[in-house]
Amino acid sequence: MGIFPFIVAAWILIAGLYGIVTSRHLVHQIVCLIVVQSSTYVLLLGVGYKRGAAAPYFSDIPVHTPAVDPVVQALALTDVVVEAAVTALLLAFAIQAHKRFGTLDPQELVQFKG
């Protein structure tokens, strides 16, 4: 049980990478990249978790209550929003690739140059 969440993170990472490598569609490939990135959330939040601790918000609990690591949560938070924006950029590239080459299959797109 001690390392189970980290194994889950590794599994998500490798499953996503497998999807990227074998993908036959750009949009699918972008979704796989999101899956890869999700593994970092599991890892970050898993690293910062403290058994029996509260959330790092002290509005309604005493300040000295043990709380989980807030730093990794802050990292995951900005990551989520930035990921969404970067995904949009990648989708925009996919739209242009389809306009230009008429295909969204990465393995066919390799044949085109420039």
Next chain:
Amino acid sequence: MTPAVRRWVFLAGAAGLAAFYVWGLTGLPGFGNYPGPYGDMINRIAVAQTKATGVVSAINFEYRGFDTLGEEFILFTAAIGVATVLRHLRGERERPARDEAIDRNVPAASDAVRMVSLILVGPTLLMGWFLTSHAQTSPSGGFQGGVVLATSFVLIYLAGEFLVFRRISPLDVTDAVGAVGAAGFAAVGLTAVAMGLPYLSNYLPLGSTPGAVSSSGTIALISFFVGIEVAAAFILIVSELLDQTLLFRQESR
């Protein structure tokens, strides 16, 4: 490289990655045994130091403010990238989307969708502002609030027409708001420099009650700027992508 070869190369690499990963895990303290001390220390001092009870926001907008500035500019750059990549190319002109899909019957949005979207616009907008302005007290802040704010504009699109969406959030205004948000964050930091303090120092009065909306000085201010920047960036991205449905490419290569 054939797909089969590619798969085998990947599987070999993945096996190696997994082996090193498991090896690395053996050195980690197990799940639930966070060793600290960084997080514990911030949890202990953040409320007294910043008067913000939301420690995650305190980290984002104060302790790691400079890092967040970079994150915000990634978002800003991505939005500019979408606008640039999807700009109108030669040979493209606008045309109603329905002409393009003659053989396809696009059903109109149902009354239920329009109704629910319309009802949700107000509460979503309010929720967005609430999240943006309560970074210092609760699990919220500019990033979450900005996305919710942008959602309320997307609901307007769902409730009505694309043209209404565009009239309510014209691109020039959206661009300007996004720029103000991004520049505002940087300016908050530079103001500190002008006052002879380190960049992004918290120079505003912190207030006396931890967790009050008016507390925590620049944390609330930066959260506000981040909120409008995120909202503008997402509205820009959504409208650029929707724009594509109106494009018609004249010459096919």
